[in-house]
Each structure stands twice: as structure tokens, then as C-alpha cells.
Amino acid sequence: MAYEPNASRSRAVLIGVYAYEHRADFANLPSVRTNVRKLHEVLTDRTLGRMLRTTVEAPRESCTRDEALRLIRTSAAQATDLLLVYFAGHGYMDVLGDELYLMTRESSRRTARTTGIPYTGLLAELARSRAERVVLILDCCCSGNAKLESLDDRKFSLLVSSRPRSIIYGGDGIAPTPFTAALLKLLTTGTHEDGSVTVQSLGQGLKEIAEAEAAAIDPDADYDPWVPREVSSGGAGDTVLSAARHHHAEPWWRAAASRAGQRLRRVIGYLGFCWKTWAWGPGQPWWHRLLAGVVITAALAGLGMGVLTATRPEPLCPTPLELRALTSPETRDALAAVADAFRTSQEDLRPLGGRPAGCYQINVTVQAAPSDQTVAAFSDSAAWAEPQLACPQPGSTASPCPEPLRDVGPHPDVWLPASATEYQRVADAVRRPESAVSLGVPFTVARSPAVLAVSRRDGLTGRARAGETDADLVRAATAQGFTVRGAAPLSSDTALVHALHLPAGTGTDDPAPRGDDTAVICDAATATGQRRALLITEAEAAALFDPTMPGRPSCLGQYADPYTAYYPRDVPGLDLTFVPVTWRDAHADTAQRTEAVRRFAQWLRSPDGLRELGREGFRGADPKARPTTAPLLRDVFVRDPGPPPPPPPAADVDALVRRYGQPGGRRDVLFAVDVSTSSYSGSRAATIRSVLSAAVGGLAADDRYGIAAIPGSTGTDGHPAAPLPLGTHPAADAHRAIGALTAVDDDAPIAAALTGWSDQLARDHAGLPLLVLITDDEDSRGISRPPRGDVPVVVVSTEEFGCKLDFNIELTRAKGACLDASQDLPGRIGRTIAQLTATGGTG
Template sequence: MSRFDPRRKVNRALLAGVSEYDHTAPDDAQGVNGQLPAVRRNRRALEDALRRGGVFGAGEVRTLASPAPDDFTVELRRACRDAEGLLLLYFAGHAVTSTSGSELHLQMRTARVLTGDGLPGSVSFSEVLGELVESRAQQVVVILDCCYAGNAAGIWHRFDDPRRKKDKILLLMSVQPNRCILGGDADAATPFTRELARVLDGGGEVWLSGLYAAVKDRMAAAKYKAEDDDPQRPQALAPPWDPEADVLLAAGPVDPHGGGTEDTTGRFSWLRRPLDRVRKPIGLFGRTVVALVLAFVAIGAAGYGVLTLTGGSGPCEPPLELRVLTDPDLEPAIRAAADGYLASDANTTEDGCPRSGVTVYSAGAAHVVTALGEHSDPWQQPREDVNPQRDIGPQPDVWIPATRADVDRAGDAQVERVFARLEPDHGPFAYSPVVLAVPEGLDAGLPPTGQSLPKLVGALKDADGRAQVRRPDPEFSDAALLATVGLYGDGADVRRAEELISRAGRPEPSAVRLLCTLPADDAADDRSAVLVPEFLLRSGVGCHSVTRAGRTAVYPDDVPGLEPTFVRVRWEGGDRDVQARDDRVDRFRDWLTGEGGREVLGRQGFRAATGERGLLAGKAADHGLTSVVPPADPADAARLDRTLERYGNAHGPGRVLFLLDSSGSMAGLWDGPSGGPGILKQTLTGLGRGDEYGVWAVHGVGGPTHSGLLDFGTHPRAEAEKALRAGEEGARVRDAEADPRAALLDALAFMRERGAGDERPQLIVYLTDGEDDNRLAGDHLREVENRARESGVPVAMVTLKSGGCDRDRPGTRVAEASQGRCLDAGDDLVPALRDEVARIGTGEE
């Protein structure tokens, strides 16, 4: 790319800002996360700045206010067709990534979020790139102000472009990869666009490289925050640009009141530090000289070659960049440490230049272990099916897992040809126990230490029936996996253990996200104890505009703690700059594990890695913590792998057996959506293609007590619905009574046999009118209760009349014995039963 001045060419700017959405949560369960009134101001501010900028002529700036996907695509194609010089595309609005993070979806006005990866109303960024590379424009600049904007750079890199046409596309992004930004309010534009417009409107020539530098500096000075209290750092595709490879974006008249010498674009920000050094000693006359020098540099095209005034040889060379991969829950703390290191003397040369930069990023712990253990080859040479560069990020120089056991897991999984060599430190550099953080509003009276996690959870629920326990995703977060080790215990029934955890849709990927999303529902926040790393109770409270329920930490004695460990990663063929890289890694390690790192980690809430594991800083009581905590046994690699396998089994395809009372008394409760078959039909949405299920018709006494309506196995939805359709060939009422005792005993034996070899979730649903409950009483009832208690299979007892779930009713007693649920006509039957089935099924269809 050469330095590109688009004036006097045919240019186009397309500004798409989605401020209003048709579907928003919580009113619509499939909606996006609210309206974005600030985006209205974004559109106006950027449009005004570009119109005054002198690059885009009359009619060359087009604004789209909350377009639908088709409207956006039509206008994008038109801009691609019409632009011959510069094409600028701007998007502000909601955006989400795919589950793997490999795609960015720009959410237009009609956007919805469905179960799985269904995202109607969105436009993928890959699709946008496909249009832009085929445009007639000589240069394309894409500006994104949305959540996950930084992910666009990885998509650009992965974009299949054999003719190298994508090189004309440059990206400016509002935030780092895998970060959400705040939506703002109606009073002002969002921070990134606000600063963008101010710099563009500052007068004079504004080139893309200078625009990026200035916006980055201004946002850092203002300390704008993204979600999870992270600094919001704008990104560009490949900064810094060569001065001779740039794009002019504005060339408006200089503001006569602007001071003249102010570096509004930030192109000469490298001069500030040396100039600041000499400003004080040389006095007033010297300050005048400095101002004249800066003005001269700003005017002259050769300004990049001016020497610093300290006698050095010129501006700082770009520092070597270290890539640090860590656990999702550790990322904010490690980033804070990296920021402290970057500003420290340990990372500064005698000339005042940085020795290295540090890029901190995270990915799911289990995925990282697999990638470093089994996929180090495709990490260097990505394949279509396995691509850690896409799914995790660049090859790390340093890996900081949450537990040393992860290093052993990766090492055990390494194949014969290994392209990544792991060199862990001998011990961790910090410690944080995993705690059960109990809301202060739950009067549980739990002992702070000395109890196992299952006992603590059981005591909590016994003390307060409102209590719920939530945990992040063990397949993503090591803290959640460590908590699951304690939850399962030695030889525990995994299905029963998982029933202790409250489920409301897909679990949050990390404890950071869990703690910051719970306050959106005050009632849920007030009754939810959470399994999280202790340090987050101190440092993880900056969820912006939300107020989190106060919590007190309880310390299970059977849950291993977080022990972040510094691991040097060496890559085959990565020896070109090995000496310099080793030096930078060693300096970062020494600082992180020394006094500087301990000070930052102390503020983040960590404890000492050895000894009594005391807090590195702060008073424990101020944050609901305990001063001295006996550390649990360290995590074991084999046990972590086994726990993860058992968790996957417990949340894999489920098994559900439906028992439909088909006795004669059901005749008046049979037809329509509120009849027995209709209710069961509506629960099928919770089941997917991998789930096994069947339907028994319950009728008859003294002989066979049930007959098959739908064989047990996997089924297309239509096949199951046909079996439940009323009629001679489907579900029908029989001229007989029913024996619920015999049917339930048969069902419990049937399901126990099928679940003997694995830990897949199971459920029995018995739907009845309760007319034959006289056969489920006395010894017969106790027999069913005992069998249900032993089986480990929860039973949902559903009675179509009121009072079926009153105290001591058969339905109530069987449900409680099996740790299932009792529902009757006093409940909202269909959604409640659908939820029970969805807890077991995968709902993939």
C-alpha cells in the first residue's frame, strides 16, 4: 500500500448505526441486550466530521439508521460499486461472535439470538469482507464500534484471498478481541466514536495512522472502560503504519483557535516523552523553542526523521512483543500486571524506550490444554478442521494456566511429534482458593472452613429454600472445573451432584462473566451462591453500572485452589530472535514473580503462593474473606481429566421416559393442547436428535400395566409427534384402570438398566389425573419411594388436577424421594414441564 490521498476521486462513506432493535431482552428471550440510544449520536457526529473533512464530497457520505440486514447489504453493494477512490465503512451496534470465536456477526435491527448458533437478523463480517474485496475502490477503511470489534482482525487474516485483494482493506476497531463495550446512553456518543469524530474534526490533515494513535492516546488518558472493568483499547489491523503507506481521511481547515502546534492526530506522540524531559530545566525560553520545534515538525513532511532533544539517535524502535496466554478468569489480573510491567523500570531502557510490549489474551482452559498437547503442529500450520490460531489466538511465548496440573495434562497428551515445548516454573507465583460466595441475604450460617463442598451446598439449601448455586462452565474455566472436582467427590453420583447446580440456559464461560451478569436480575443475584475464585470478590466487582449483592466467602476443604504458574513456551523453528525473546521473557517473569508483580496481584486479591497463604494486600474482612485459609490439596491432572469427562457425560445427550396415564378417567383430559398427549407433545422442544426417549401408555391392572406408544431411542420430532397424536394409531384412552405403582417400578428398573454404563442425564415423566392414586399408597407408596431413592433417576410427577402436589400426596412424595419435581394444575404446567425436559435433553432441533 502506498500513501493514498483520495481527494479529487470518487469516494464513498457508508455509516451504519443500529440504535433501535425490534427484539430486546428481557421482554423477548431471543432479543439482543437492549437498545443503543448513544448510537444515534454516533451517526450524527461522524457524519458531520466527514462532511467537513474535505475528503468526501457532496452526496458521498450515506448514513443508515438502524437498517435491516437486506437494507444494509444493498447499500454496501452500492457503495462497493460506486467508490473508485476511498470506501469507508462504519458500523456501530450490537455484535456477537460464534461459539468458537471464529466469526463476528454484526447485528442489524431485526437481530435475534436463538439456541445454538442461530443468529437471524445478523450479517457476518466474512460476508462484509467478501463484498469489500470485490469493490472498485482503491482503498477501503473499515471502522467498527461494537462488542468484539477486535475479533475482526483475525477474520481478516483468515479470509481466503488467493489474489491478495484484501490488502487494500484496513481496519480500525473500538476494542480488543473478545471484549464487550458499554452501550452508553442517549446523552453522548460512545467513547470510541466520540474521540474519533473529535480528532477528524480537529482541522488539518488527518491520516489513518495518526487518527489511530490520537484516538488510542485520548482513550487511554480518559481511562475509558470496557466490560468487566477492562481498559477499552482501540485496535488497528497492523500498526504502526509506514509513513509512506497511509490513507488521508480528513483535510479540513485548521481551527484558528486551536493553538496551531497541538498534535491533534497523535502522529508525533513519540516526541512527547523526550520533550517533556527537557521542558522543565530549560525554562520559559526553552519552552518557546520546544513549541517552535514541534510546530516545525508538524509542518514538515520529514518530521519522522527529527532527532530527540536528549541527544539520542531518534525515536524508539518498535519493541519486541510478548504474547501471554492465560485462563479467562485470570486475564484481568494478568493484564493489570502486564500494564504495571510495561510502565516499570524493568521494561525501560536507559534511553527511556520500552524493551517489550505484552499482549495478554485468554481462551477456554480445556481447549488450550488440548491445543498445546495434541495440536501444536496445526497451531503452526493451520488446517481446515483444526486451527488453534483461529480458535485460541497466536502462538504464545508465555502460558499462565490457573493450575500447574494443566501443564501435566498438556504434557501427557503430547503426541510423538511436538512443536511446542513447555518449560514451567517449579512452583506457582500466587494462590487463590475457589470459594462458595454466599449472598448476605441468605441466612445460612455456614462454617467458613472445614466442610466439603457437597455438605456446604446441602446445608445452604436446607437453611434457605430460595438458595441457588451457580457455577461457570467447567469446559471453559479452570476455577469451575476445580469446583466440580469437589462437587463430585470420590465416587459420587454425578447426576445427583449436577442437580445441586442451578441451570438457567448455557452456563457463563467464566467466573468474571458470571459475577457481572447475575446483577442484571436482582432477585437471582440475591439468592445465588456462586463458585468463583476468591480474588474476584475483591477485584472483580467493577461491573460498571450494576450493583452486585454483597457476598461472604465460604471455603470448601475439598476444592483445589488456583495456582497460576509461569510457563515458557518454545516453538519449533522459533529461534530467529530466541536470545532477545528469552531476555524479554526472563525480565517479565522476574518482575511478575517479584515485588512489582506481588504488589499488583495483591491489589487484585491474590494470596501468597506458599506458607500460610496469607493475602498479599488488604484486609480480609473488608471483602467478606477469611484471613487464614488452610489450602486444599493441589489439583491432580488425571482427576481433572476424569472430572471433565464425567461432566461432559452428565451434560451430553439425555434419556427421558414418558409415562402417559391412558386409563378411562383421562377421557375428559385428553384432547387439545391442554390434554395429556398435547402437553407431552409441547415438551419435545427440549429434546434433540442425540437424545433417547420413549412413551409408555399406562393402563391395566393385574397383568401388563403399560404398552408402548413410542419405542425408546432417538427420533425425529415428527415421528414422536405422530405417536402422541390422538387416534387409533396413536395415543388413545383405554377402557381400563391404571396401576401407577407397577408402571413406576417398571420405569425405574428400565431406566436404571440403561444408565448403568454412563453418567448421562435421565428423567421419568409420569402424567396422570391422579384418579388411581389409591394403588399408590401405604406399603406400595413406600416401595416406590425406596426404589426411586436408590435409582438415581429423577421423576417428574405431573397431575392434571389441583392438589396433586399437596404435602404427603403420592406425587409429592415420589418426586421428593427421587429428587425430581411435582407439578399440578396449580402450576404453569407446560413451560414448567418443558424446562424439566430441557434440563435433560440437548434441544438441538
Template structure:
């Protein structure tokens, strides 16, 4: 692939900016709000591309808040017409699937439904498919939306047997799994604002230069995404191959406005700006003459405009710090305080170093430092920690020293390492992992001296509607340590996971979890959350909301957070080793000294030794203990094992569908609301690795069912055809016998692993007379005993899930759900199946 100059070719640019939405909050199906800043995005980028000289007359088309049909129609047209460069730009709302494997671009008519419904959205994988099949030689996609960074993963997983996707390059406004702020009505959003400024600087603007310049400008401006995260643009994938670059602009520079407070004549400002460009590459004599000519009229600012000299201080060395997502806000606060401190200032008033802090999923970092240091130094298209995690760190601050042991255990099995880790002996601070309970429920719990399992049982006793929430354990160490307590020594991981709140994808950090709970007042009042204690003192950086106050219960079997300071030395990274060592040593000394302790104390951390008192010299806030007895230290092998068990409990699942096929179902059989039609609509929640089968339930003799679909893995069309062949039988049904058979069948398949399992029984309830007395008790005992399989009872009657009904009691015994036509039945049943399966979520 050669460097691509598209001038003179048939190029197309399609700019879709969705600033107005038909459905917005507080509409329960609405998106988060209108995006007036996107109007500026659309117009400013359109103007910049017209000025850039790459796209000719009629080759740039802007779509103002299109519908999905408007967007896809315009996209197909651009794909047909482009022969050179095809540029696609999207700004607006976007959401990901529960698994993060799909990005949904939300157009003007977008709505968000319960379950998997996202009408009014366009799948990004489908957009990529259209672009890959286009006639264009090169395609550049620019996304300015929430979760834009997830597009890179979708590109990597796109099925591309013809190898056409490689002509597509991506520029994304934010890192994966991050939301950005919507801006206001007065200016474009930060990413597009800086993008257009770079395009307007004049001269040749190649994609590689555009990405580097925008990234540098956004870092310098310290733009923030939601939750006070830094907003860092991404690309697929730097470093750019010089032979694969694309020219995006080659026009004259657009003059910037004079700086605030400067009032000299416009003509002089133009002269200064053009003079600076004119002397680029000129000799010192020419520059001196111009300075002498302009100094009198332009003053000191004229000299600065020409020379770009900010003063006597050289650019400081930049330290790169990597940490756990839960620790990123306090570590960044500490880094910011250090950068401006006397410890980081020379006698001349210059900064010695800067500090950039970023976070990434804890499990991914352990894997990268233990097994992928070669790829971190030399990224590949399919293995790029620089893209997936961040730049090579100088300092790593994991939430527990056990992570360092996990890295060393993995690294011991590698032939060659490209990074060496040197850890300080003592942790920086301490914060226990607590059960944050609504204050109204806290009086019913013993705050200390109880295991997490006991606290959970106590909570359910105090409040029958209590919910337990936890962030994603593969992303934060606090969530992983809490999961160790949830599973216990012998607990069934599947059963433990089923006792957590029913929700979609777990939140990526404890702060995000605490931000999300107040979205529904009923949930907030009954929700307990497993989070680091420091968040209950320092608060969280989400938008201001009224939330239920929480107090802490301290499980004595969950290790706490003990952040460690780890120096990372990279092979062949010795060019500035002395200066970098000095910068790291200064930062470490400050962070572990009075300065760092003061900042961490403000954020709610405790002493790493002794009685673990709060670092801040004050009384503990209400609901927190003055001192705590730390639980046992985190064990690296147990952490790895818990992650494996978590993966199994959420991995490929097993679902057995029982379809009442007795004669009374005749009136509830055909169409999308009939029994087979309802089950068909749940199949997208199952993937190619999930095992499932369908039984037709009929007969009251020795055999209570026949097999419609054998138990195993299936292609979805095969399963749909099997359901399509199903018919009503001239017979009654025996739900007692069928459920006992199903529970026994699934128990046999779950004895050797912890994969998630589910039984779904869909019926009209006409044969509930066989679920009374001893027969019902037998089913309840089996479902609530050691079968270990949740049962979802689906009744096609309005009253099928009323209190005391057999379906309600069976679902409760098996920790499942009872659904009837009074519920939003199909989406609710789909959610249950998708939680067990691994299909489209």
C-alpha cells in the first residue's frame, strides 16, 4: 500500500452530524440529550475540507441529523461514487452492545428499549462492511462520539475474506469504553475543534500528522471525557506506515485571530502571521532583519509570534504513569499536585518533569506486562498494547502488589522479556473493599467481623428487595478481590453470579457504578455496592445527582487495596535513562512523602501500616470506621483462579427450552406472540459456542416430552427451522414430570464446570393442576436444592405470575424469574437468555 495523494481523483466526503434527536431524556426511551455543539462540528469540518484542496466542488456532503435510512442511503451512494478517497465522519450519540463487541451509531430517531432494542441506530460493523465493498481506493473514518475507540476492535473482528478492510483507516475521538462530554451550543466539540484547526494550518496535512497534532493539542489542553477521564484520541493504528498515509488537506493556512487583548491593526497581525511562515527555514540574517522591522510596532508578542519561544524553560521530560481504573482519579490528582510543587521546580522556576496518568483494565495490564512486552515495544496490527492499554509506562501503580507477583509468574514462562519491574517494598496507602449499603439498611448489619457471604445473607434478610452490584472484575482489582469473597472457598461461581443484580454489562469502575445507581431511585434505595472505601469519603466525579447516602460494612475475607509503586524499565530505553530515573525518583519520593500522603488523605485513603487510620487528620466521616483490621493479603494464584471462574460463569452457556405443546396451546401457537415465535426471538442471545435444545412438553404417562431440537451447538437458522416445524399435540401436559426431567438433565451437564445454565419453561398454565401438593413440593425441592440451574417460568396468561401461583414459586425456588403477558415479555426473556448465552447482546 503506497502513500496516497487523492487530488484529481473522484473523492467523496460524507459528514453525518446528529445534533437533534426526536426522543431524549426524560423520555424513558430517549437518548441522553440534544447535542447543539454538533451543528458547529458539521459546518466547521465541511468548510475546512472545502478549503483543504483535496475534495472538489460537490464532493463534500453534510447530513444534518439524518434518520437511519437517510444515512445508509447517502453512505451507499458515496461508496458507489468514490474512486479515490472516501471520508466518512460521524458525530452524535453512540452506545455499545452489552459485550462491547458492537458500536451503535444513534441517528435522529434513536430510541433505547428494554432488552436489546436500539431502533433508530446503525451498527458500525455494517458501516464497515459497506465501506470495505466500496469502489474507493482508500477510506478514512472519523468518529466523534462516545465509545469511538471501540471501533478499532470491531474493525479487527470484521469478517473479511476478500481482505478489503485494510484500505480503511480509523481516527477516533476517545479511547475505548469511554464517554465524551456533549459540549455546548457555542462551539464544536473538542476533538472536532482541534481537528479543523489542524486542517486549516495550511500545507500538506497527512492523516499521520493530523492524528499526532490533534492528540498533542488535546493533551496540552487537558480535555476531559466523562467522569473526569482524560480524552485521548485514538487511531488504527499508530505508528503509521509512511507508505500507507493519506493526504487530507493541502490548502492555504487560515489566519488565527489575534490573541485576547492585542489591538494592533489587522494588517499588522496578518503580516506577523505570514512572516513567521516566511522565515521557516530561512537564515538567521533574514530572521534578524524581520524581527528588527517588526519589533517596534508589534512589541514583545510580535517576537513571540515569529520565534515561538515561550521563554527560558526547556520542555520538561514527561513521565508516563499507568494505574488501575479505580485509582486513576486520586493518582492523577496527586500527579497534578506534584507537577506544580516545589519538589518539581528548579531554582529558575522551571518544571523538571510532567506526569501523564492513564488507566487500563487490571487483567489486561497484568497480561501485557507478563506476556506481551515485545508487542508493547513493537506493536502489530493484531497485537497492540499501545493502542489497547496506552504508552509504555515509566511507572506502574497497581491496586495491589499481588499484581506484580502475577506478572512475574507469567513472565517466568516467557523466553524473553522487554521490560524489567522494580517495586518499592512498602505500599503507598491502603483502602479496604467495602459493602456500601444504603444508610437506611445499614442499621441491620454488623459492620465488621463478618464474611462477605454472611453480609450478603444479612442484607437479603434486612431487605427482601436488596440488590448487590459489583464493577467488572476483569477491569479493576477491587472488583476482583470482592469476587473472591463472593465465590468463597467452595461456592459455585454460577450461583454467586446469579445473586448479583440483574443488569447488562458491569460498570468499568467503582466510581462509574456509584454514578449509575441513582439513575433509578427504586434501585438506588435497595442497592448495595462492592467498592473501595475511599470513594465513600472523597465522593465521585459524575454529574451532580441526588443519591441515597451509604455506609460501609467491612467484610473480613476480602483483601484491601494496597497500591504499589513499580518502576518499569524498557529494553533499549536507556537514551535518557539518567534523566528519567531522576524524574521517577523525585515523583516517588514526593508521592510516598508528606505531599502525596496529603493528597491521598483528601481522597479517603488510609495508612498502609498499623491500625490503618485515615491519612487525613480528622474524624472519619459518618458511616466509616475510625480504624480497620485488614483482611489477609491478596493471593496472586487465587486472583487468577477467580478470573478463570468468572470467565467460565459468564462464558458459553447452556439453555434448555421447554415448550408446552399440549392441546390448550392451540390458540397461543402461531405468529410472533405464539409459543414458538417467542422462543425464536430469544435465539440471537445465543452464540455458536452455546449449547441449547428444545423439548416439546406433552403426555402424562411415562414420557413427558419429545425432542424438537437436540441439545448441543447450533446454527441459528437450524434452530429456527426446528421451532417452525413444531406443532400442537392432541394431549395434555405434565409440567411436574417435565421439570424434574429437565432439572436432572441439566444437572448432569453442569457437574464438571461452572458454565452458566438456564431452563426456560413456556406454558399457558392450563395444566397447573398437576403442580399442586406433593408434586409441586417435589419440583420446589429439586429447583431450590443442589440442581444449581435457574428456572425461568414464562406464562402466556395475564395472571400467570401472581403471588402464590406455581410458576412464581418455582422461579423463586430456582432463583430465576417468572414472566407473564403483563410484563414486557419478549425483551425480558431475551435478557435472561442473553445473560446465559454469548450471542448478540
């Protein structure tokens, strides 16, 4: 039965951000202003609506973050029955994580975390409300990344307008946006179901309208469709939002308005007759006719100007063309800063595709993915172009299908690999007939020599700043007490070129290298009291030293670390390469995109573009070019380290990639499973069993593994007992042990269990050790500092945002990895174990 909310005890907040201060990042959305006005009218309509005008907050102007949160908090505190929150504007996904941000008036891409409203933060505000029911409606890009979360004991409904990480059309500037237009239609005219419009029937009606519109769209049109989704918990889907019925009777006010209109027409007709008689009646003087003509002409002119003024939209610039640039994680921040400078250049103001002069024409969005995922995506571009065909049976753990759209992101228009070596790895694959992408002629944009950055101003004793081999520098750093760190060669171009010139035994001593150079730098910044030597590039070393660089990683803050750069003579530096990308049958605006790519490339080669690249610590494309900008003119760098060595042969790169892709010997993997009732129950238990089955199935026959339960019993030796002890096991034994796991009505001693199992693995391992913790984080939230151990840890959290918890961040910071429920856990666990136990380090 439908639930009718009490209007006096209910509250609504309608937030529409239609004007943005940083238009280079987020274009204005004039249609959003119409959204809020019309939705307010429907919700407070005397016949249809279920809200009072005094209980609906609908600000006329675009809100700042603080203003929006103040409105939400006030309504959340006042509502005791229904709390409805509506947001329309720009949505933005944090490229370094999986957080959805709702952009407010003062938001920019660089300040998204501080000026935008994080979805998790919004949920926290809603959870503090006294309302019995909460309805959240999001009309913005990437709203599909919003997940249905538990709001304590409240009934919660979520309505979103897009798929995960998807852009949707922002409207024509006059009518409402497509999603809200359909929402208004259903709230006004009703759904196909009998009775009032509930959240559930609204979601079904929106889906039907979206499918009908999508079927009518030209497949070649460059149109980003809206794809609604409605999910509810606790039976919140029966909440009534409108009294409209599919065939409802005419309301009383409409009949009264019709009668008033008839009387008004009679009065106007009488006045018109009098006027006509005075001006054109028989015997009237000529000046009556002249004066009447002048009056009528002036009245028509005034009416026309009034209509134009009232209906004319604000002089807002149209949405710029979205140009996506894909690069490596180690260059993302720097290139994002360079792209910001391009948005304010003259190249971005010249008309493109009918957009008026003076408006921003191109919006360059920089996204990043590790090199191994990027290479895999381009090599299997068909799965990137049509993921639904590549994964006909999603969720299968037997043979996980490639999902580049999830792992790498939307289709790029420009590829900027940190090294031409990465381009060479995919050149042959994209030439195959089945490839869905073609790559243009590449050219070098800038260079950055490979360096060993030593965390001490006086550097390495007895070693020259340039001219030594990479192996000699690493050996010297190790001998002098430095901890050598580098990223995983499969996912970092920097680590790959270093690894090519380091004999076995002279690489890093890290059993689980970080996934990219930014993580290596951030780890070094937080490793107080340690002497570090980092295998990175000159540009990254400049970021360590110079806090004024625009693209400096935010983890470094304003502190200038005293690092000294050493230049190995045998390691080729990174040559940042510009590669145009064309997707077959992807866009109807191919000509515009080609011109936009050409403009971006031309600007990067111009003095302005080279100056911005120099500010980020890059040298010119000419190998003989010396640095001319501030970051590289300090004494910790060498202006002329000598001629760069030639790039490595493709055969050597392929051999190294194959070597690092293979397990580095036998593995010892222990799966520690949180079986407390909060963790091992319902759908979570099924997820945990799927993760275990997928992980065990990906291990080799000679790998040793075990399964332990937390909480569990203690063996006779004083150590925790395991349902499946560490050793080699047939598949049947593993499946039997997984099926035998049962929930325990007790808290899980996570810290103590981690310490015990880590110590046992460190002492008894016969191969590469790895500890996998599978938990719901319930019993680790209150632990301020996780235990330290020598064994890498993989945390598998069954919570949506488990990897953002401080405990899990600290536990996996130095070595390890974290997966949470926002990812495909069964599909990714095997790959994560393989990465952490592949031939480690860089040597």
C-alpha cells in the first residue's frame, strides 16, 4: 500500500547549480534553473503536490558548498516524516579514487575535494536527519556511481540519471534537462500504474521514457543519453511524491481559471469596441486615426520587447567540446595543470563548431591509468568500444573478461603515454582488422631524464652526479643505508626503463612495489625518519623539491623535501608522446574533435605550451635542450647530464614484460576471513565465497595457501588454527573449507589476528608471502593504528568505500593493496595477487 507523507512534517531541498565561476572546468547549465523552478511548482501544487510551500527550500541562485550544506542540514533537522533532496548540476568523479562529487558554484576540477559535496559526505548528513524516509534525486553526470547505502534504520530511495562514470546531455538552455523533464511529466500526468505516483512507479516510468528516447536517437548522433536508475531499501519505494493519476479529473482551480478567462475576454472585447469606435468610427477626425496607429505601434513594439526580454535565456556560453586525454599516473597531475593553462589560451577561444567567439571552445579532461592497463585496453580495443559484447556473462570467475571501460575509463581522444615505449607495445595490435581504434602519427612533446633521487642534500658519498650506471648508483645507495623504492614495472614507464638496466639483485627491496610513481613519492613523503632513494624521473624529483609547481601531488603539501638527483648514463629518460586517437564509428562530430586535437597539439608545441611544460619540470623535446625554467635550475639538478641513451629495443621490453608478468617463484598465500556475524552473513557471505573461489582458482599447482577464520580457535602451538592449513591442496579440499565457513556471534580481533598470521608467514614461508584479509571493516574502524608486519597485505573490503578507511589505508600504504565493493571483487582479486607476487622490485 502506498505511503502518504505528512506535508507539515516533511521537508524538501531543491539545489540547482546552473552558473559556475570556473567555466573552463564546468560550463554553465541554464536548463538547471528551469528544473528547480518547475519542480518546486509541481511539488507544492495544491492538487498534485505533497509538500507545503513553506517547507520546500529552492534557492533561485547557484549555491556554494557551504550554502548547499546549510540548507540540507536545516531541512534534515526539521523533517520527521519525509526528507526529499534534489540536486541538478555537474557531477565529477575523482580520478584518483571512486568518489562522486556534486559540484557547487565555486567548484573547479583542482578543488573538487574541498569545494564539491562528496556523495559519502551527503549521505552522512542525511543519516543525521530525524526523518523516517529519505528520497535523494541526482540529475548530474556520473550520478550512476552513487550507491544505495544504509542510513541507519531509515527507509531510503535513490533516483539517478546516468550510468556510472557517464556524461549526460545538459539540456538546450531553455527547457528542463531531459531527466528532470521526464520527472516533471510523470509527477504532473501520472504513471501507467493505478493510484498516486510513488518513487517505485516513478523509477519505472522514467526507465520507459528513457528507453523510448534512446530508440529514437540517431546512432551516429553525438548525444549522451540519460539512463535512470531507482533503488530503494526498507520498502521506501512506496513513498508517494504526487497525487497525479494517469487519468485524473480536472482540478477545481482549472475550471475557475477558465471562467475568469472568459470574463476577462468579455471586458477586453468591450474596451476594444470602444477604442475602435473612437478611432475609426464614422465622422471621427483624421488625427484620431493617426494617434491610434501610433499607440498601437508603440504597444506592439513594447509587447514584443517584453516577450523577447522575458523569454531570452541569459547570455551563457554553450558547453565546450569535451576532449579526453589519457596519460600515465606519474604525469597526470602535471598534464592536468598544463591543460588548465590551455583553457585560458587564445587557441581555446577561437570559434569551433558554431560556438561563439570569446567562449571556451574545448575542455580538456585528463584521466590516468597504469601502463599495463592502458596497453591491455588498446590491445583489446573491441572490448573497450563494446563492453557488453566482451562480457556476455558478467560476474563469471572462471575466465574474467577484459573491462577497459572500468579499469581505464572513457574513450580518449588523445593519448599521452609517459614513454614512446608504451606506444610501441600497442602499435601492432591497433593495426589489426578487429581493432576499434586507430592511432595518429605520434610526436614527442617533452622529455624528462631518469634519475635516482636521494633524500639527503649531500647525496651519495663518492658518486658523480652524472655518468654512473643505474646499477652502480643503486648499489651505492643500498650500501650507504638508503631504502631504494620504485614502482611496479608493469604499471609504471619510469620503473620499466629502470628495470631494463638493473641486474637481478640490485633493484628495490620492496616485496610489493607501488602501482605508480605518485604512490612512491607520497609514501616517501610520509616515511619520516627513513633515508629513501627513489627510482623516478627528473620532473617528479622537481615536484618533491618545489612546492610552487602547479601540478605537484597534493600529498606533498607545502613542504620541500631535500632530495638530490643522480643521472644514470645507461637509462633512457621518458619522452612524453602525443598520440591522436580516433574511434571508428564513435562520433558524429569527428571533424570538430580532429580540429580540437590539432589545436591542443599545436599549442603544446608553441612557446606558451613549452613554458607550461617547463613549469612542471619537463625539458624540451630536443634531446640537447637544456632547462630554462625555475624548477630545474636549482643545484640539486644537473643542467647537462650528457646525451640520453637510445630507447630500449622492443624485444627487450617484451621480454621484461613477460618476465614481470610471471609469478616470482612459489607463493605462500593465507586468506584471513572475518566470519563475525556482521561480515559473514547474507549477500556478504556469498561475495566472500566467490572471492575465495576466484583467488584459489588463480593459484598455481605448487603454490601454498591456507584459509583462516577470524575469530577462530588457537592451535596447540599457541598460534591461530586455520580451517585449511598453509600448504598445497587439491581444489576439492579448498571448496570444502570454503563451504565449511560459518558465522560466529562475536567481535573479530582483526589487529591481533593480523599480527599472529603475519608473524607466522614471515617465519615459516617457503615462497613469496602474502596475507589476504577479507572483512566488512566493522571491527577495524576504531583501530587508530594497524599492526606493522613484514608481509604484504591485501585488504578485501565488502563495504562500498572500504578502501577510504584510515585503517586500510595505513595497513596497505607501504606494501600491499586494497579492493572494496565498488569494484568487481571476484574479477580483480586474482590479478591483484598476481601483481603483488610477480617478480618483485626493479631488479
